[in-house]
Amino acid sequence: DVAKLKETLTAIETDDSGIERVFAAVIASVEEFQNYRRPDPRTREPRRNVMLIVLSDEAGDDVAQADEAVKLCRRNEVPVFVIGVPAPFGRQETYVKYVDPDPQFDQTPQRAIVHQGPETLYPERIRLRFSGSRDFDDVPIDSGFGPYALTRLCYESGGIYFTVHPDRNLQRAVKWGETSESAAYFKYFFDPEVMKRYRPDYVSTEEYQRRIKSSRLRTALVRAAQMSWVASMENPHLRFVKRSDAELAQELTEAQKIAAKVEPPIQMIYQTLQLGESDRQREYSPRWQAGFDLAMGRTLATKVRTEAYNVMLAQAKQGMAFKDGKNNTWVLRPSDDASDAGSLLKNLSDKAREYLNRVIDEHPGTPWSMLAAAELKDPLGWKWAETFTDLDPPAQGGGNNNNNPAPPPRDDQLQMLQRRPTRPIPRL
Template identity: 50%
Template sequence: MNLVEKLRIWWYELTGSDELPLDREVTSWLVSLTLHLAVLILLATLAFLLPNNDQYMITSVPLDVEEDLLPEEVHFSELTPVEIGALGNESVTNAEAAAPIEADISEILTEIEPISVIGEMPALDANVKMLTAPNPSDTMLVKGTGNVGTTAAVGAIDRITNEILLSLEQRPTLVVWLFDESGSLQSQREAISKRFNRVYEELGVVEAAGNPAFKHDEDKPLLTVVASFESTTTVYNKKPTGELEEIQDAMQAIDEKAAMIYENPEAASGQENVFGAVAQLAREYRKFRTRAPQRNVMLVVFTDESGNDFQNVDLAVETCKRSVIPVYVVGVPAPFGRRQAYVKYVDPDPRYDQSPQYVPVDSGPESLMPERIKLHFLGRNDGDERLESGFGAFGLARLAYETGGIFFSVHPNRRDGHVGRGQIDSMTTHLSRFFDPLVMRNYRPDYISESEYRSRLAGNMAKAALVQASSQSWTEQMEDIRLRFPVADEAELARSLSMAQREAAKLEPKLMQLVGTLAQGERDRDEITEPRWRAGYDLAMGRALAAKVRTEGYNTMLAMAKQGMKFEKPNNDTWVLRPSNKVTTGSVLSKEGEKARMYLERVVEEHGDTPWAYLAAKELETPFGWEWTETFTNVIARRQNQGNGNANPQPRMDNVPPKKPKRPVPKL
């Protein structure tokens, strides 16, 4: 009998049931579990009972380490310094900037290394004293600033001489001198020609000492090309020369050609294609940058106009930049926000009329697109006053800026304060006011391509609105308005008031469109960071609003007068409309007047000693409102004197020399 049967019998005797509480499978599982537990207990017991001779001891003993001291690189003085900081004016952490203006794009020009070295250039002994002239100060002479003001071209020549010497210290140099053939540059060319001889005597000091290394032109450290331009470009020595006599002959040839054009206006084409000439000469002589022996190449341009081939400015800039040819321009200052200035012309022949004539010439603007609205100032007879922009014509200034050169704006009457027409020299553009070049540096125009310029306009509505508004007012003449209304009878007064209203009605839509255009960009105004654009937008908005308030208020005052007004003094016979500090023609106009004042005062406060601040202050001189006043002008008596034909005859002048004949002004 097996174990299971025995358990079943035992369970039956105990409970009376034949079925065990555990079946066969459960029983087998319990037996297996019992056996495995017994084996584990046995193994654990053996691990503790068997002997173990391996013993370990962990100890910690401090080690003697010799410290290697670092060499002392910094010594701290116990003395307290008088000044601390990094050449800063504000605080210890502000370092003085190395350049006056942060560049939009950092340009690193890679110099072209010569293919092979065939010889060494001896260093120049620069013990000769440099020429001096009315140069601008060194703090103003920064390459790529776009403008340097000076009172004479000879001052610019001296600075260029220094640039040539610096170039010669680096490697042999080729200088290309390019002259405008126009008659207005004749006196400047004469002064430059005289200076030229001294400049080359100074630069040729080593050759003059008889150094045998300079026997041939190609061995000389300084070579020269002389060229001129009008509608085409003329090169007077196509092979670069180092002989002063050849250079003098070329300068003489330019003077003779310019004199011929000056005396015979029909010989002049009227075109000054300066950018095409620069690109042509840069392409022709860039081989000196790449062929051995490698030379630096510099291009110096003399002109007093902005050029007639502006479409070639990108070509000229890219050609010179690729060839690493800096361009130095000796030009004239551009009028602020205007394309034309007026040259004072006096006939050089005393046999002809010597009265001055003012001839328009293209010498601006200073920006790629117009950035100044064109509005007359109410009640002033100064017309469209020409101010100095602080920079040269855009194309030429950009050419100098982007190639690493300098633009010299030459004006012999540069001074502080107002400059009248009688104070300027003959053959000089009349600019009524000049501004501090150090201040104007912060207001440099954007010297970039047209595509980049338009891209920036698209990125800011305030800038785009300013350019659009300036373009509108640029082509439309804003008219002055009538302020005096004589009263011969009521019917005539009504007619004169209606005629004045008609003129104001023509002006109102233009001003409303101008203000509306500028208002489209108002939400982006605070996003502008450049001082030039902020000043330009604020001035335009302030002036446009001021003109709108005055014009609409003027029209309202005329309408009131047509309803009937009586003189307080019976003898008075003329109504005079005068500006008033109070805008009494409606709350809307009053609010717009306050807004105009806010914009204009902000320009004066934030942009002092600039053309924008000057124009804003000038606008603020005239109140925005109107008031009627009365006066006596003896209208009836004047009408009678005009109608009876009894005007007093002019007194006879005896022994008066006859007037000299006047001949047409030549092409300047």
């Protein structure tokens, strides 16, 4: 009865708390209707078939009850079908385009944080920022799967998790302005057919932990992914004017402090991942292969860029002669060749490319491949170039030179009066 179904759904009251106890709701529903699954004394068959259909736009705030929900559904043979959102790749939170539902308030779209991931029980993506554009750090991308606990509930109960998104586009990037109201923003989506072979392990928490502990590779990746965000060098100093030997040396020393601050946490991630390298050839799961190779490749690339920067500055402090006597400025430029920083870093740069290219070659059309390609866009090494800087440039004119007067300032106070009031974004 479609009309009755619509009436029932419309009658559901809005909960402004923002807390979603989806697993508690599943448990309560199965307990209420499990009598229908008891055998009929005459036929010895269950009296009715029962299924649950869940509509949810988040991962649920009571994930701790997922194991209980799975056991109850399996014991009573009640499949669960969820119509829900895709999880962001390797992240717990993403944001939706929120517009205040009351037209009396400002209708400007805002970014509201929501809990829709991750797609795995534990994060498997290291939190290492890109050295160039931070686009992939701050912009969520589709994981190809739903939130882990809800998807596992469907999988283990014999149901299906249907990922639904109004802006899904497999052909190009999606802009924030194209995102539908109340929908989560994903810049990139991936073909479900391609992602099938990368399905996470939908097993109990105990079994998931056992599988991780049985593999040094998986243990290393999960531990590395749980570390705090590590920033790469942000806006490193690349131009050094030689006014005197002492001033140049001081400027180079100050620049080295940027690398010195970043190197220890990068080294910690690298050492953690190294513990899993010996199990790389034994790993059979495409998902874990792609995750580990991407993590190791990105960590090595960031390590080489950072340490090579430090080495090049140290070389300059030892003294370098300009080829052209009129030049007075050293410029450090990115280079695809890291050999100027020494054979050790050159070998590590080759190893980084090997890992990243393997991800691209073996896992095309996946989030891992996209991130590996983004990492390779930034050169791993550095080279010195020389140029001239005018130390006594002509003064800039400051007069008005009879130009037209500047327009009067806008009446900001009037603009504020015309604006609708704003209010805090509620918990969604």
